[in-house]
Amino acid sequence: MMIRTDHTLLQTALDAAGVSAAEITDHPQLGTLVVLADSGMTPTALAALKAAGFEQLIDTFGADIDGQVQATYRLRSLSLNVDVTLRTQLDYGATLRSVTDSYASALLAERELCEMFGLTLTGHPNPKRLLTIDGAPPFLRKEVGLRTKEELWQNS
Amino acid sequence: MAMWLKALLFALVGIVVMLVNGAFIIYMLRKVLGHAHLRLGPTELGPAGLAQLIPDILKLLTKEDRHPNQTDKWLYCLAPIIVFVPSLTAFAFIPYGEKLVAANPNLGLLMMIAFLSVVPIGIFAAGWASRNKYALIGAMRSVGGAISYEIPLLLAALAPVMLSGSANLSDIVHAQAGGIWYILPCLPSAVIFFLCAQMETNQTPFDMAEAEGELVAGFSTEYSAMRFGFMYLSEFAGNFTMAALIATLFLGGWTLPGVDPATMGVFGPVVLVLKTYLVIFCFMMVRGNFSRYRVDQYAALGWKKLIPITLGWTLLLAVILKVLQMVGLWGGWS
Amino acid sequence: MAEQLTQDTTPDTSLDILRDLTADSTVEVVSAEELAAGYENAGWLTPDGTPPAGITVPRNIRRIADDPHQLTTDHYLLNMGPQHPSTHGVLRVVLELDGERIMSSEAHVGQLHRGIEKLAETRRYGQLGSLFDRADYVSGIHTELALALATEELAEIEVPARAQWLRVLMGEINRCASHYLWMGPTGLDSGAMGIFLFMMYDREKWLDILEEVTGQRMMFNYVRPGGVIADITPRAVQLIDEYLAEADARLDEHWDNLYESEIFQQRTQGIGVVTKQDALDFGASGFILRASGVDWDLRRDRPYSAYDRFEFDVMTRDEGDIYARMVCRLDEVRQSHRIIRQCLAGLPEGDYMAKLPKVLRVPAGEACGIVEGPRGELAVHIYADGSDKPLRAHIRPPTQYALNIADTVLPGQLLADAIVSLGSFDFCFGEVDR
Numbered sequence: 001m002m003i004r005t006d007h008t009l010l011q012t013a014l015d016a017a018g019v020s021a022a023e024i025t026d027h028p029q030l031g032t033l034v035v036l037a038d039s040g041m042t043p044t045a046l047a048a049l050k051a052a053g054f055e056q057l058i059d060t061f062g063a064d065i066d067g068q069v070q071a072t073y074r075l076r077s078l079s080l081n082v083d084v085t086l087r088t089q090l091d092y093g094a095t096l097r098s099v100t101d102s103y104a105s106a107l108l109a110e111r112e113l114c115e116m117f118g119l120t121l122t123g124h125p126n127p128k129r130l131l132t133i134d135g136a137p138p139f140l141r142k143e144v145g146l147r148t149k150e151e152l153w154q155n156s
Numbered sequence: 157m158a159m160w161l162k163a164l165l166f167a168l169v170g171i172v173v174m175l176v177n178g179a180f181i182i183y184m185l186r187k188v189l190g191h192a193h194l195r196l197g198p199t200e201l202g203p204a205g206l207a208q209l210i211p212d213i214l215k216l217l218t219k220e221d222r223h224p225n226q227t228d229k230w231l232y233c234l235a236p237i238i239v240f241v242p243s244l245t246a247f248a249f250i251p252y253g254e255k256l257v258a259a260n261p262n263l264g265l266l267m268m269i270a271f272l273s274v275v276p277i278g279i280f281a282a283g284w285a286s287r288n289k290y291a292l293i294g295a296m297r298s299v300g301g302a303i304s305y306e307i308p309l310l311l312a313a314l315a316p317v318m319l320s321g322s323a324n325l326s327d328i329v330h331a332q333a334g335g336i337w338y339i340l341p342c343l344p345s346a347v348i349f350f351l352c353a354q355m356e357t358n359q360t361p362f363d364m365a366e367a368e369g370e371l372v373a374g375f376s377t378e379y380s381a382m383r384f385g386f387m388y389l390s391e392f393a394g395n396f397t398m399a400a401l402i403a404t405l406f407l408g409g410w411t412l413p414g415v416d417p418a419t420m421g422v423f424g425p426v427v428l429v430l431k432t433y434l435v436i437f438c439f440m441m442v443r444g445n446f447s448r449y450r451v452d453q454y455a456a457l458g459w460k461k462l463i464p465i466t467l468g469w470t471l472l473l474a475v476i477l478k479v480l481q482m483v484g485l486w487g488g489w490s
Numbered sequence: 491m492a493e494q495l496t497q498d499t500t501p502d503t504s505l506d507i508l509r510d511l512t513a514d515s516t517v518e519v520v521s522a523e524e525l526a527a528g529y530e531n532a533g534w535l536t537p538d539g540t541p542p543a544g545i546t547v548p549r550n551i552r553r554i555a556d557d558p559h560q561l562t563t564d565h566y567l568l569n570m571g572p573q574h575p576s577t578h579g580v581l582r583v584v585l586e587l588d589g590e591r592i593m594s595s596e597a598h599v600g601q602l603h604r605g606i607e608k609l610a611e612t613r614r615y616g617q618l619g620s621l622f623d624r625a626d627y628v629s630g631i632h633t634e635l636a637l638a639l640a641t642e643e644l645a646e647i648e649v650p651a652r653a654q655w656l657r658v659l660m661g662e663i664n665r666c667a668s669h670y671l672w673m674g675p676t677g678l679d680s681g682a683m684g685i686f687l688f689m690m691y692d693r694e695k696w697l698d699i700l701e702e703v704t705g706q707r708m709m710f711n712y713v714r715p716g717g718v719i720a721d722i723t724p725r726a727v728q729l730i731d732e733y734l735a736e737a738d739a740r741l742d743e744h745w746d747n748l749y750e751s752e753i754f755q756q757r758t759q760g761i762g763v764v765t766k767q768d769a770l771d772f773g774a775s776g777f778i779l780r781a782s783g784v785d786w787d788l789r790r791d792r793p794y795s796a797y798d799r800f801e802f803d804v805m806t807r808d809e810g811d812i813y814a815r816m817v818c819r820l821d822e823v824r825q826s827h828r829i830i831r832q833c834l835a836g837l838p839e840g841d842y843m844a845k846l847p848k849v850l851r852v853p854a855g856e857a858c859g860i861v862e863g864p865r866g867e868l869a870v871h872i873y874a875d876g877s878d879k880p881l882r883a884h885i886r887p888p889t890q891y892a893l894n895i896a897d898t899v900l901p902g903q904l905l906a907d908a909i910v911s912l913g914s915f916d917f918c919f920g921e922v923d924r
């Protein structure tokens with residue numbers, strides 16, 4: 001369904017920014033998918049893609065897949081009407097570098113991502129918890145289970 | 157009749173009128189806004205929902221009188237009284253008929269406006285004593301509004317004074333009974349007085365002190381039960397007083413055109429009350445249909461538009477009257 | 491105003507502001523040590539758990555500096571919400587005020603966080619709809635639709651044509667109902683009480699129709715993977731026909747009532763301006779983007795369901811202020827009426843639900859369903875692992891991204907405008923917090 005993007009354009013942009021080890025593939029459902037091996041390069045890669053014409057960061061979210069946190073950024077060029085999905089893997093408790101310098105739209109979403117998956121956040125102007133109170137576990141990690149009301153009452 | 161007995165009687169009548177008026181305006185507000193907004197006013201209790209007032213008043217009387225911590229206790233308790241008493245006192249100057257006027261000083265108009273001007277002080281005291289930022293902002297706005305709008309209010313009231321040659325409200329009524337209602341010769345003054353009266357009584361396009369959407373409940377945020385009821389009641393009393401003042405200054409007061417004032421008798425008060433509620437109806441229709449001004453636009457309207465316009469218009473009217481008098485077409489100020 | 495917006499360099503912290511404010515009151519001022527201890531538990535998401543250096547409170551990215559040529563007073567913090575009558579739900583905004591002028595603002599969310607995304611991992615695909623309805627409770631059909639699109643793409647389900655058209659029809663009806671729930675209260679925020687109730691009349695009409703078809707007024711659970719759960723009834727068609735006969739005339743009436751009102755224009759024109767660049771940077775979508783001059787509508791540019799078969803215009807405005815957003819949405823309602831008329835005229839016959847097994851097992855993979863919701867781009871991203879439950883389900887909340895802009899737009903405005911500006915982004919906190 002997703003509209004695919006020209007791979008060479010992306011490759012050139014990423015190479016020019018010095019982002020190495022970026023694998024560009026066509027995902028059957030998600031369209032063009034860029035997988036970064038080094039999560040520390042995310043801000044650089046996103047800045048390069050913004051310069052390449054992707055004006056908007058549409059969505060930022062994470063997922064707990066196979067013992068790692070998968071951070072996904074969905075970018076869009078409105079003028080070309082194409083999307084590209086950028087993805088990177090982080091260990092539990094790793095540090096996520098903020099991309100708010102290039103895309104301000106990640107301001108709240110990054111905070112939610114880090115809070116929900118137990119990551120630390122650097123380079124963000126306001127790196128606080130967003131949705132939950134202090135001491136709440138990173139809810140969206142697989143090892144945090146759901147508790148019933150009765151279990152909660154027993155514990156308290 | 158002894159002087160003190162008369163005074164006591166008038167005070168009693170004044171309080172009763174104020175209470176009945178408060179109840180009636182609550183009912184009228186619901187019904188008028190209900191029809192204006194395609195929604196229902198009270199319908200269930202009693203004929204046409206009239207009995208709805210009883211639980212409403214009972215609710216106000218029986219609610220817990222909450223006293224928040226950290227308020228300025230004396231001022232907090234005093235403020236509703238400071239708001240309530242001047243509103244009640246201003247009732248005394250309204251002439252309801254030939255003899256039916258509690259206090260009839262020569263400067264009755266000025267006295268009445270002077271008493272109404274005390275109300276913002278009470279509002280400011282309420283906001284200040286509440287130690288709530290919303291209440292404080294509302295109180296500040298109220299004082300700012302009073303400064304901006306009482307000058308054009310007084311200037312607009314000058315036109316009937318000039319035409320009748322007296323600041324005594326009964327004289328103004330009599331002068332109109334002999335000629336025409338002053339709304340015709342000084343329409344600009346009447347319009348400006350109407351606008352300023354809306355501000356003075358906190359009606360919607362100018363309800364800066366309360367501004368429900370912005371300031372929660374403005375100066376009365378921290379008040380509950382009958383303390384809040386006093387604020388509420390004095391707002392309605394202010395409504396009535398201002399509307400009665402408009403009726404007196406511009407709509408002929410308790411007289412009717414073509415009817416000898418001496419024959420009005422008991423119909424005098426009825427006519428005045430009807431005119432008053434007509435003006436209140438206009439207040440309510442404006443309130444139901446317009447957006448609220450922003451506070452700076454509101455101050456700008458007062459200072460930059462209303463004051464120059466009233467000054468110019470009052471001067472123009474004075475010149476016209478003098479010229480007419482010199483030509484011999486107008487026989488006032490004899 | 492734009493020249494005044496500067497990067498914040500002033501060194502005063504919240505502590506200083508608080509200390510100034512409370513110098514003569516009984517409020518306790520916390521000491522620096524206590525504050526540092528508090529920071530340890532403050533949930534800072536930084537590597538060493540300390541607040542980043544050089545950041546003042548509130549810590550948004552735009553802050554007005556004091557104008558040395560004008561009268562300034564001590565700043566104070568005003569806590570607006572979550573119980574404030576006009577913050578449209580449970581938004582809490584901490585405003586730093588100079589008199590009534592806002593110097594900076596910081597939005598706090600999370601009061602409505604129910605863990606919908608976590609709960610979704612324990613629900614079957616057929617049950618997800620009723621859960622996601624609770625995310626954006628004003629436009630449930632659209633969230634359901636995004637979910638259904640993602641699931642169908644993964645499971646490769648063919649959706650019957652009638653179901654596609656019914657999705658469009660109900661989606662547009664829901665869009666009208668949602669728009670009315672925003673335009674009316676925005677009038678109310680500016681003080682106009684009448685328009686709110688007039689618009690509720692229209693919303694009621696649309697909700698009656700939704701109730702007739704789906705059985706519910708808000709939590710529809712109507713669009714399911716494979717189609718829709720119920721066909722349209724003759725009575726619903728009659729209700730739509732009856733209302734559409736007066737619908738456009740009522741829009742004209744609303745225009746005369748609110749949009750032509752001079753006070754309302756003064757309150758909204760040139761206020762809360764979102765520039766085109768800001769709208770793009772902060773990830774705005776939907777009507778905010780269109781009101782800022784970006785010609786983009788997913789219904790036209792990425793047609794889903796049956797939208798490629800309908801004729802409608804994408805309404806844009808260039809001003810980017812509150813009034814532009816209001817006009818934009820009023821025009822959108824008019825376009826929705828057009829789509830609904832076309833829907834009723836050309837509704838294809840046939841099934842309204844594909845033949846599916848009782849328990850839907852979705853092959854492993856990932857898919858994203860994107861729809862143009864009333865508030866902007868609404869996407870549901872699903873990771874499937876081959877079982878009957880998703881591995882992870884993510885909702886892209888359009889208004890969470892709009893909230894980024896709010897913190898940027900508010901500084902420089904007066905308190906009264908802040909209410910209307912905040913309202914004009916149409917937050918729905920079920921969706922922001924999930």
